[in-house]
Structure formats: structure tokens, C-alpha cells
Amino acid sequence: MSAPGAQGSGGTAGSPAISIIVPCYNEVANIAPLVAKLETALEGRHWEVIFVDDNSPDGTTEAVRAQARQKSYVRGICRVGRRGLSSAVIEGVLSSSAQVVAVMDGDQQHDETRLIALIDAVADGGCDVAVGSRHVEGGSNAGLANAWRHALSNGGIWLAQCFLPVKLTDPMSGFFAVRQETFAAIAPRLSGAGFKILLDLLLSSAKPLKVQEIACGFRPRVAGESKLDTLVMLQFVALLLEKFSHGLVPLRFVAFCLVGLAGVGTNFGVMHLVRFFGVHFSVAQAVGTVVAMIVNFVLDNNFTYRDRRLHGQRCVWGLLVFMLVCSIGALANVGVAHMMYAQSYRLDEASLAGAVLAVVWNYTMSSTLIWRPR
Numbered sequence: 001m002s003a004p005g006a007q008g009s010g011g012t013a014g015s016p017a018i019s020i021i022v023p024c025y026n027e028v029a030n031i032a033p034l035v036a037k038l039e040t041a042l043e044g045r046h047w048e049v050i051f052v053d054d055n056s057p058d059g060t061t062e063a064v065r066a067q068a069r070q071k072s073y074v075r076g077i078c079r080v081g082r083r084g085l086s087s088a089v090i091e092g093v094l095s096s097s098a099q100v101v102a103v104m105d106g107d108q109q110h111d112e113t114r115l116i117a118l119i120d121a122v123a124d125g126g127c128d129v130a131v132g133s134r135h136v137e138g139g140s141n142a143g144l145a146n147a148w149r150h151a152l153s154n155g156g157i158w159l160a161q162c163f164l165p166v167k168l169t170d171p172m173s174g175f176f177a178v179r180q181e182t183f184a185a186i187a188p189r190l191s192g193a194g195f196k197i198l199l200d201l202l203l204s205s206a207k208p209l210k211v212q213e214i215a216c217g218f219r220p221r222v223a224g225e226s227k228l229d230t231l232v233m234l235q236f237v238a239l240l241l242e243k244f245s246h247g248l249v250p251l252r253f254v255a256f257c258l259v260g261l262a263g264v265g266t267n268f269g270v271m272h273l274v275r276f277f278g279v280h281f282s283v284a285q286a287v288g289t290v291v292a293m294i295v296n297f298v299l300d301n302n303f304t305y306r307d308r309r310l311h312g313q314r315c316v317w318g319l320l321v322f323m324l325v326c327s328i329g330a331l332a333n334v335g336v337a338h339m340m341y342a343q344s345y346r347l348d349e350a351s352l353a354g355a356v357l358a359v360v361w362n363y364t365m366s367s368t369l370i371w372r373p374r
Contacts, residue, residue, distance in 0.1 A: 016073065018047040018119055019096035019180070023088035024106035026056045031063040034108055035074060041112040045119075048073045050095060051106065052088040055080050081373075083307035085174075086200055087192040093183050099123070102177040103197065110175040111217045118177040118214050127212035128182055131168065131198065132175030138215030164199075165208040171199050175216055182209075191251050255304040256363045259296055267292035289330075290323075297322045305371035318370045325365040329358040 020038060024030075031051065038049055051064045055078055064076035077091060093101050100123050104110040114132055121130035164171055176198050189204040190197075202209060271288035275281065297319050301309055310318045 015097050016046045016048040017099050017123075018042070018045055019093075019098035019101045020047065020049040020115070021089055021092035021096070021101055021103045022049060022051045022106045023054075023085045023092065023103075024051055024056070024060055025054045025083075026058045026060060027053075027106040028056065028058045028060045028063045030106050030108055031060065031067060034106060034112075035067050035071070037108070037112045038115075041115050045116075048075060048096075048098070050075045050077065050092045052077045052079065052092040054083045054088060083309065084192070086190070086197040087307065089197045090187055090190060090192055093180060094187060096180055098180055100177055101180050101183060102175075104175050109219045111219065114175075114214055114216045115177075118175075121212050121214065122177045122179055128178065128209040129198075129201070130177045130212050130214055131170060131173050132216030133168075133170035133173060133213040134216060134218050135169040136213050136215050164202055166202060166211050168202070168211055169213060171202070172196060173198055173216075252304055252367070253363055256300065256366070257359060259299040259304055260359060260362075262299060263292040263296040266295045293323045293326050294319070296326070300366065300371070305366075308371040308373065310371070321370050322366065325369065326362055329362045329365075332357055332361055 020042075022034070035049060038047075051060075051074075053060045053064060053076065055061065061076060061078040064074065067074040068076055075095075077095060079088065079091065089103055093103075100119050102115055102118055104112070104115075110132060118130040118132060121127055174197070178201070183201070186201060186205050189206075190200050191204075192200075202211070267285075267288040269288075270291045271284045274284040274287050279287075300322075301315065301318070
């Protein structure tokens with residue numbers, strides 16, 4: 001087998017023509033097998049693979065380094081204090097000097113034998129983005145683990161198609177190729193949050209990108225755990241809302257508000273449950289409020305601020321500060337609403353103003369005091 005950097009078109013001896021970007025977290029068992037598969041699939045091409053690891057506790061970065069010590073076409077980026085697939089892809093692509101970059105998952109579910117077709121479709125100028133699709137003739141999504149994951153994926157596809165400026169059967173795909181300069185031009189407008197970087201890319205482009213779909217199979221996961229869950233889909237919905245508002249409403253704020261609605265429902269439900277046992281309304285309301293704050297904190301920690309998630313003692317202190325912040329927000333809500341109502345504003349107008357102030361206060365304080373960037 002020839003060395004990846006020894007031949008191929010479009011690159012120089014020091015600059016590969018193709019970079020494969022692999023965002024990963026807890027994929028230690030997949031690193032060496034994936035490199036071996038790429039060596040076979042891309043034989044004769046001038047390529048490199050860039051693993052972007054979010055400081056996985058399972059030793060993923062060490063596995064990448066072990067490969068890189070032996071193979072010059074393997075590179076790794078270890079991110080400390082940052083989490084998220086989309087932002088990992090952005091950093092990986094922007095670290096590349098290759099003409100064409102391809103993005104694929106680190107779990108071996110994407111069919112690496114389709115990489116050449118994706119790369120050539122972009123390199124030949126036939127499209128701006130080539131997407132590995134499970135939903136065109138010859139494609140398959142049999143690798144999804146169960147009916148629930150099929151439903152999440154299909155529901156996401158339908159919803160994304162309602163917003164996309166281009167026709168695409170598989171906007172949820174994480175397997176695609178694009179010219180590096182095209183991606184770099186769009187990068188400043190990307191949200192960088194969530195897991196659906198392809199959708200973010202297509203929605204963030206100043207003009208519709210020309211897309212070509214390449215049939216691709218989606219294999220069962222070989223090792224590790226799937227990252228597709230309900231929280232990921234909620235992040236996906238928040239991304240669509242951010243793009244639909246043209247960035248006026250940040251994705252994280254949308255997510256914070258969605259979590260807040262869950263807290264309202266929790267408060268209401270717990271209050272009525274406690275009242276059922278004959279507890280006085282004020283006590284029941286206080287219990288419901290405390291439970292709602294705890295639920296909101298847990299959801300925000302695992303959903304809204306997933307990339308800044310708190311652990312251990314920091315999580316306990318974060319909860320206490322969060323409850324204090326929310327308590328001040330609740331007092332401000334009541335105070336503003338009462339003041340506006342006293343000034344002859346309608347009850348619903350006064351209540352809405354108080355609620356908006358409380359949400360903005362809670363979000364601002366949460367982002368700067370509790371889940372501040374590290």
C-alpha cells in the first residue's frame with residue numbers, strides 16, 4: 001500500500017488534497033480500525049485524517065496519538081473545556097489546508113468506501129456539497145439501533161425539509177464532503193451548537209448551495225454508545241428556530257426557554273399533586289417551585305449548556321446559584337408585573353412583561369455566573 005502523502009492530485013508534498021474530519025467522544029476502540037479502513041478506501045490519494053476529541057475520559061486522544069506517532073497522515077486535536085459535535089467539526093475543518101474536506105462519524109457507521117464518490121463530486125465542480133444519503137436508491141439506514149431512533153431520525157428529516165432552501169432527502173446526515181474554502185466562508189455564520197453541522201451549513205450559507213446526494217449505507221455501531229437521543233433532537237429544533245429567526249434569537253436562548261416551559265409544567269403538576277394530599281396552597285406552590293428549579297437545572301446542564309456541563313462539586317454549587325438566580329428572577333417578575341398593572345396596563349400585558357424580564361435575567365445570569373465559558 002502506498003503512503004497517503006506520496007501521491008494523488010491536487011496537493012503538495014506538505015499539504016494533503018483531502019482531509020477527513022472525525023469528531024469523536026469516547027471512541028477509543030474505533031480509532032485504529034477506522035484508520036485502517038481509511039487507508040484502504042483512500043489508497044493512492046493524498047489525504048489525512050483529523051480526529052477532534054473533546055477530551056474523552058476513555059483514552060480516545062491517547063489512541064489517536066499512538067496512530068499519529070506511526071503515521072504522518074493521522075492528526076489529532078484534543079479540546080479541553082469545550083464540547084459538541086458541530087463546534088468540533090468547525091475546528092477540524094478550519095485547521096485543514098486541504099482543498100476538499102469530508103466529515104464522518106468516528107463510530108464506523110458511515111461507509112468509508114463512499115468517500116471517493118463524495119470527494120470527487122466536490123473536487124470535479126459538480127456540486128458545492130456532496131452528501132452521503134441513506135434515503136436515495138442504494139442507500140440504507142439499517143444501522144439505526146431501534147424503532148425509536150428511526151422515528152427520531154425520520155421526524156428530524158421531515159422537519160428540516162420544511163426549512164431547507166435546497167432539496168435534500170437526508171439533511172440529518174453527518175457524512176458529507178465540501179470544499180474547504182466554501183466551508184471557511186460560511187463558518188462565521190454557523191451556530192456551532194448541536195449535532196447537525198450539515199443542516200447548520202446549508203441554512204447559514206448566504207446563497208443556496210448546490211447539493212449532490214450519494215447513496216450510502218449506515219452500518220450498525222461497532223463500539224461505543226450512540227449520541228442520538230431526545231436531547232439532541234431538542235437541540236436540533238432549537239437550531240431550526242435560531243436559523244428561522246435569522247440569528248435574532250440565539251440557539252442557546254431558545255433552548256433555555258424550552259427548558260423553562262418544562263419547568264412551568266413541572267411546577268404546575270407538582271403543586272397539584274401536593275395539594276391532593278391536603279397541603280396548603282402556599283406550601284404546595286413552594287414545593288412545586290423548588291422541584292421545578294431542580295428539573296430546570298438538570299435539563300439546562302444536560303441540554304442548554306451541554307458543552308459546558310458541570311460535574312461533581314461544581315454541579316452542586318451551580319444548582320445553589322441557579323436557585324438563587326431564579327428566586328431573584330421570580331421576585332423581579334412579580335414586582336414588574338405589579339408595577340405595570342398599577343399603571344393601568346392590562347393584566348396579560350403586565351404578566352408578559354414580568355415573565356420576559358425574568359427569563360432574560362435568568363438566562364443572562366446562568367450564562368455568565370453558572371455555565372460561563374471556560
